[in-house]
Amino acid sequence: MASISSLGVGSGLDAESIVTKLMAVEKLPLTRLTTRTAGYNAKISAYGAISSALATLKTAANAFYSTKTNLLTSTVSDATVASATSGTSASSGTYALEISQLAKAHSLSSRVAGASETMGTGSLAISNGSNSFSVTIDSTNNTLAGIRDAINASSTNTSVRANILTDTSGARLVLTSKETGASNTISIAVTDNDGNNTDAYNVLSNTNPGLSQLSFTAGGNNLTQVQAAQNAQVKLDNVDLSFSSNTVVDAIPGVTLKLTKENVGTPATVTIARDSTGIKKVADDFVKAYNDLHSTIVKNTAANPSTTLSTSTDAASTASALTGDSTARSIDRQMREALRTVPSGVTGALTQLADAGISIDSSGVMSVDATKFQKAVDTNFSGLQSMMDGYGKAVNTLVTTLTDTNGVISARTTGLKDSIKLLDNQKEMLNNRLTSIEKRYRARFSSLDTMISGMQTTSTFLTQQIAKM
Incomplete structure (x- = not known):
């Protein structure tokens, strides 16, 4: 008998539908695992939102306790x-x-010459302020361009910049101090090595310009001073x-x-x-960052009052991602305690934030009384600085503790990720098992289909024979 290619073809049974429904029952554990994974991912996302809000609060706290630069x-x-x-x-x-x-910075200029015109050879000893260095001038670099490059390339030159400027009359080597001030005068002494001392005072426009024309010392000023150091x-x-x-x-x-x-x-x-406006903005930014953190925690920990979490999986899915999560609520509680505890070193008339008009109401929302805050600015400026500095540091320290690699958020997130990995392993094992179960169901229904098809064939044959009799 030919094999049956689709369940139910031989028997007329809706075997495909039966297998599908049986597998839906078998997949219920997988659905529960998937739902738990989604829940863990939602928790990780919620902690990411809280961590981001903490980072914003830390930035605001840094400004809060660094306000001395903004006041x-x-x-x-x-x-x-x-x-x-x-x-x-x-x-x-x-x-x-x-x-x-x-x-102004000291600046010197050579006489006019061609940028590539050959000069004498020797060395230049250059000093400028506390920096002294020397460059060797030989047949490979005895041009204005070569001298410029040698000065700029010197590893011990930290103070002099060399350039070539050109106009219709020719090129000039210009030396400029990198630092202003009278103490940063450029001094250049020339040692002539070519044995031709007569080139020392040749003008640079001649065919054999002298290296000594680059001198600028107390004894010989052959360079032109463009700008005195002053x-x-x-x-x-x-x-x-x-x-x-x-x-x-x-x-x-x-x-x-x-x-x-x-x-x-x-x-x-x-x-x-x-800067009354600036300091008020610092306070407003801090208050906003705190309120954003508080609202983020409330949003992600609130329970739906119409939901009974203990009765069904569907009910639990309608709650917030961190409903019942003690870690998230602990962050909110620790932050309030930090803002209600007077930091060490803060003394005087302004010790509590409320003394300057910054308060937290019963629902956890912070606000600023602008009139009271301005009074603190006007009447006790140094005290306000000290108070803001103390609370800013306290919040900064707490946020750092909460968000560092050993903090509670990192530990909680790592735990959730580990749980997801375990669920993924379980889902992989269950998927393999479901594949085997479905294969077994299909094999059994295929056999049943073949058997019923055969019985129907026999029945038809017997019916025909009886009819002939």
Whole structure:
């Protein structure tokens, strides 16, 4: 008898449907494993959201306890003259700033020559400030271009930059100090090695220009000084001051000035003042980051009040990912405790966040009383700094503890991932078993199909024979 290619063809039974329904029952354990895996993945995702919210809070806490760099604004009445930046040690005040001279870098230029015109040979001993170095000039580099490259390539040259500038009259070698200030004058001494001392004073436009034309020392200035090395000359509140750089640090304590233009006779005003708007924004950002963390935890741990978690798998799936998870709720609790505990070193009238108008209500939501906060800024600025510094550090430390590789979030996430791996192994074993079960069902129904088909054939034959009789 020909083999049956599809279940039920020979017998007329809906064997395919029967096998499908039997396998649906057999697959119930696999469905439960898949549901558990999805639940674990949802928990990992929820912890990822909490971890992200903690990272944002840490950034806000860093600003909260680093606000000393943001509590003051520094302005210059004429922004073209200078700019000012205040640091942690700055204090409020105003200063008159007059710049009679900007600091400049020493610059020297050779006489005109061709960039590749041959010069004498020897060596150049160059000094600039605290840096001294020498370059050898021989037949391989005794041109303006060769000398430029030798100076720039010197491993001990940290202070002089060499360039070639060209116009209609020819090329010039230009040496410029990398640092401004009178102490950074470039000095060059020439040693002539070619035995022809007469080339020492030949002008570079001649056919045999001399290497000694590059001298710039007390005894022989054959290079042209383009710009003298000079200090910045400044008056601050009519006090004469001199600086080697146009970036002036701590002339006003805690303030960096960048000088950009001379303003003799028209002093500019430098104002260092409290930045009430900036510090309020720091507080607002901290409050928002805390509330975002709190809402993330609440969202992922809340239970659906209409769901009875103990009655069915379907009911459990409608709850939040971390419903009943003590670790997530512990994070929220620890954060509240950190913000309600006075950090060590914080003393005085402002010790609690609430003293400055920052409070947490009964539902765990933080807010800022703008009027009370501004009063703290106006009446106890140093105390507010100390308080913010203390709580910012406390939150930063707690977040670091929670999120580092040995923290509770990492441990919980690792545990969940391990559980998923175990479930995956179980699912793989169960899938292999289900394949065997389905194969066995199909074999049995195929045999039944063949047997019934044979019986039906016999029945038909007997019916026909009886009818003939």
